[in-house]
Amino acid sequence: MALAAARRLLLHAGSRLGRREAVDGARRFANKRVLVETEGPAGVAVMKLRNPPVNSLSLECLTEFTISLEKLENDKSIRGVILTSECPGIFSAGLDLLEMYGRNPAHYAEYWKNVQELWLRLYTSNMILVSAINGASPAGGCLLALCCDYRVMADNPKYTIGLNESLLGIVAPFWFKDMYVNTIGHREAERALQLGTLFSPAEALKVGVVDEVVPEDQVHSKARSVMTKWLAIPDHSRQLTKNMMRKATADSLIKQREADIQNFTSFISKDSIQKSLHMYLEKLKQKKG
Numbered sequence: 001m002a003l004a005a006a007r008r009l010l011l012h013a014g015s016r017l018g019r020r021e022a023v024d025g026a027r028r029f030a031n032k033r034v035l036v037e038t039e040g041p042a043g044v045a046v047m048k049l050r051n052p053p054v055n056s057l058s059l060e061c062l063t064e065f066t067i068s069l070e071k072l073e074n075d076k077s078i079r080g081v082i083l084t085s086e087c088p089g090i091f092s093a094g095l096d097l098l099e100m101y102g103r104n105p106a107h108y109a110e111y112w113k114n115v116q117e118l119w120l121r122l123y124t125s126n127m128i129l130v131s132a133i134n135g136a137s138p139a140g141g142c143l144l145a146l147c148c149d150y151r152v153m154a155d156n157p158k159y160t161i162g163l164n165e166s167l168l169g170i171v172a173p174f175w176f177k178d179m180y181v182n183t184i185g186h187r188e189a190e191r192a193l194q195l196g197t198l199f200s201p202a203e204a205l206k207v208g209v210v211d212e213v214v215p216e217d218q219v220h221s222k223a224r225s226v227m228t229k230w231l232a233i234p235d236h237s238r239q240l241t242k243n244m245m246r247k248a249t250a251d252s253l254i255k256q257r258e259a260d261i262q263n264f265t266s267f268i269s270k271d272s273i274q275k276s277l278h279m280y281l282e283k284l285k286q287k288k289g
């Protein structure tokens with residue numbers, strides 16, 4: 001209930017902010033954790049995640065992200081979105097571990113519903129999505145990138161990308177797995193999921209997790225030039241083709257959303273899983289000290 005009200009408020013505030021200031025032909029709207037600017041080729045928005053320190057996908061961040069996407073989908077002048085991060089060195093640390101640890105089942109269910117919603121909206125978007133991966137991109141961060149039509153990653157060996165859930169003692173849901181298989185093939189996905197592999201940019205390129213690796217200072221310009229190429233394709237044929245390629249994967253979640261929420265809630269509530277998450281969070285803390 002509270003979240004629905006927040007969502008309505010955000011949409012309203014968003015549309016006010018969204019009555020955009022024109023600055024040198026660029027337009028922008030923002031909420032706290034997501035900044036959207038239109039710049040570069042006509043019809044393209046740049047969406048920047050800004051939820052420091054690591055762009056973890058908290059409930060609030062997911063909500064704002066979904067609302068921003070919804071607004072862009074409804075804006076007929078926007079045909080493409082470049083997804084990137086404003087947090088230095090981090091694309092996104094993935095789902096917020098603190099939303100999945102030490103909370104109650106109702107919270108887990110609400111959180112998961114919002115994860116599903118963002119994924120469905122991103123994965124089935126009619127717009128062209130290009131990710132400019134300018135930092136670390138584990139698990140849910142990788143998921144965001146995998147939803148895009150094209151992935152450009154910065155050539156910095158400190159940045160890694162992949163579905164590393166098994167390292168946390170948790171299991172990537174079937175729809176994460178399906179998208180991984182669609183992207184890198186069954187054998188590579190099977191190995192990477194079991195090992196929780198976090199690929200360096202060069203490895204990610206080799207296995208096909210990303211489409212291109214470029215020097216860090218060229219990630220955005222490359223994403224723009226890729227976008228220009230994709231914009232040259234008629235929308236209707238590209239959209240129908242995208243839908244044909246992705247529909248089965250999206251539908252398999254759509255037809256069992258409620259069961260997936262229940263499965264997540266009971267899995268994440270288990271003592272053994274909570275213990276694994278606790279240990280992982282401790283490890284992240286110790287890394288600092």
Ligand SMILES: CCCCCCC/C=C/C(=O)SCCNC(=O)CCNC(=O)[C@H](O)C(C)(C)COP(=O)(O)OP(=O)(O)OC[C@H]1O[C@@H](n2cnc3c(N)ncnc32)[C@H](O)[C@@H]1OP(=O)(O)O
Pocket residue numbers: 053054056090092093094095096097098136138139140141164165168170171172173263264267268281284285287288
């Ligand atoms: C049937 C269904 C089963 C369940 C399915 C669940 C699917 C799960 C998907 C996920 O996305 S789980 C999240 C996976 N993410 C990770 O493993 C990333 C963990 N983080 C890191 O590896 C590093 O933080 C980093 C992203 C490489 C950045 O490193 P850096 O050295 O720059 O920062 P840190 O000092 O490590 O972190 C700063 C601060 O942020 C906290 N934090 C990091 N990641 C998360 C996160 N995902 N959620 C919440 N908080 C996170 C970290 O603990 C630090 O906190 P403080 O110590 O400053 O309080």
